[in-house]
Amino acid sequence: MDLSRRAAELDAADPIAHFRSLFEGSDSDLVYLDGNSLGRPLRAVRSRLDEFVTGAWGSGLIRSWDEEWMELPFAVGDRIGVLALGAAPGQTVVADSTSVMLYKLLRAAVDRQQALDPARCEIVVDEANFPTDRYLVEGIAAERGLDLRWLTPSPELSTEQVTAALGPRTAVVLLSHITYQSGQIADVAAITAAAHRAGALVLWDLCHSAGAVPIELDRWQVDLAVGCTYKYLNGGPGSPAFGYVAVRHQAALRQPLQGWMGHAEPFVMGPGYRPADGMRRFLTGTPPVLAMQPLIAFLDVFADAGIEAVRAKGVALTEFAIAISDELLAPLGVQVGSPRAAADRGNHVLLRHPRMREVTAALWQRDVIPDFREPDGLRIGLSPLSTSFAEVARGLSVVAELLTARLM
Numbered sequence: 001m002d003l004s005r006r007a008a009e010l011d012a013a014d015p016i017a018h019f020r021s022l023f024e025g026s027d028s029d030l031v032y033l034d035g036n037s038l039g040r041p042l043r044a045v046r047s048r049l050d051e052f053v054t055g056a057w058g059s060g061l062i063r064s065w066d067e068e069w070m071e072l073p074f075a076v077g078d079r080i081g082v083l084a085l086g087a088a089p090g091q092t093v094v095a096d097s098t099s100v101m102l103y104k105l106l107r108a109a110v111d112r113q114q115a116l117d118p119a120r121c122e123i124v125v126d127e128a129n130f131p132t133d134r135y136l137v138e139g140i141a142a143e144r145g146l147d148l149r150w151l152t153p154s155p156e157l158s159t160e161q162v163t164a165a166l167g168p169r170t171a172v173v174l175l176s177h178i179t180y181q182s183g184q185i186a187d188v189a190a191i192t193a194a195a196h197r198a199g200a201l202v203l204w205d206l207c208h209s210a211g212a213v214p215i216e217l218d219r220w221q222v223d224l225a226v227g228c229t230y231k232y233l234n235g236g237p238g239s240p241a242f243g244y245v246a247v248r249h250q251a252a253l254r255q256p257l258q259g260w261m262g263h264a265e266p267f268v269m270g271p272g273y274r275p276a277d278g279m280r281r282f283l284t285g286t287p288p289v290l291a292m293q294p295l296i297a298f299l300d301v302f303a304d305a306g307i308e309a310v311r312a313k314g315v316a317l318t319e320f321a322i323a324i325s326d327e328l329l330a331p332l333g334v335q336v337g338s339p340r341a342a343a344d345r346g347n348h349v350l351l352r353h354p355r356m357r358e359v360t361a362a363l364w365q366r367d368v369i370p371d372f373r374e375p376d377g378l379r380i381g382l383s384p385l386s387t388s389f390a391e392v393a394r395g396l397s398v399v400a401e402l403l404t405a406r407l408m
């Protein structure tokens with residue numbers, strides 16, 4: 001195939017191509033294929049931060065807490081919930097990092113299950129979960145004297161495999177909606193239903209799916225979820241996480257980091273912790289108001305595009321990447337490590353080859369920026385609103401050049 005011509009045709013036919021110019025750096029020659037680690041910034045962030053400094057912060061000063069900021073974790077949470085998670089208002093909050101939010105919600109769920117039935121002493125967890133999830137669950141198991149039941153994907157985790165691991169000992173299941181390495185999509189609805197039949201709760205990590213694929217937390221009867229906002233929600237490095245707790249669970253769950261912002265009356269400053277009603281009880285300390293500003297700007301853009309168009313382009317981008325890999329890279333020994341069926345794959349593609357570590361280093365030097373993931377994976381994360389088909393074609397052509405140069 002004439003790659004650049006094909007890419008130009010796809011870009012010309014792309015109904016959401018115009019969003020790309022809203023992003024900083026989109027007019028440079030740099031090829032950015034790592035939107036699932038850190039999304040590009042919107043140009044509008046600059047003016048938003050400027051207004052924030054002169055307005056709500058510079059002029060409003062501490063008054064802005066009363067006027068706006070105390071409610072911001074819930075207002076922004078609801079907006080993420082409605083636009084990206086299929087969550088009705090009142091169930092999503094923005095705070096902390098994903099790791100901290102995950103700890104809080106997982107501990108809350110485990111403690112609740114143990115209180116109802118001490119025999120539920122096992123957490124089911126996938127070995128392919130992101131490291132922070134695995135480390136946190138180990139810590140919680142040690143703290144609470146619980147057992148871990150590790151599931152080994154072979155090569156991917158199946159719904160049947162999860163279902164078979166569930167039983168009267170299962171307290172909570174911790175899984176990723178989209179795995180960070182291969183990009184496989186889990187069947188959230190089916191796994192959640194199976195867990196409920198076994199009397200367990202499920203906590204879903206949505207880091208690689210929020211803002212990338214349609215999510216229906218309420219419809220799928222999800223119990224709890226966490227995710228980050230710096231990948232496909234373009235909130236910027238270290239932007240806060242979101243946490244979702246289904247309204248039916250909120251009153252019964254107590255999270256372990258009891259700070260003043262989760263108190264029923266934070267400004268009474270009285271003795272003793274009394275958790276607030278609703279999602280406020282899942283807060284701990286002062287909300288990261290400044291760090292939410294780029295995310296707020298992005299949500300307006302995301303609302304304009306809509307998740308359906310975003311997903312359609314995500315599928316087209318990953319299909320294109322796989323087609324290029326089959327044609328150009330497979331003859332050089334590259335294997336596609338992501339599911340081939342679009343319905344089973346998120347917005348990133350894993351390309352495997354024993355030399356991918358050095359290839360990634362050489363790509364970075366040539367201003368092509370993917371990720372390397374152990375042991376042999378070149379991972380390309382395609383952000384539908386900011387990635388062009390031309391970028392994918394250019395980036396993978398350089399991969400082919402690098403592999404060819406050393407093979408000859």
Ligand SMILES: Cc1ncc(COP(=O)(O)O)c(C=O)c1O
Nearest residue numbers: 097098099130132180205207228
């Ligand atoms: C699936 C998943 N969970 C959690 C995290 C990390 O969370 P944190 O923002 O706390 O570093 C990431 C990425 O960093 C991730 O990919």
Ligand SMILES: Nc1c(O)cccc1C(=O)C[C@H](N)C(=O)O
Nearest residue numbers: 036037038130180181207238371
């Ligand atoms: N969160 C990250 C960070 O703080 C530094 C470097 C990379 C990251 C990432 O997001 C890694 C990413 N979650 C992954 O899936 O590999």
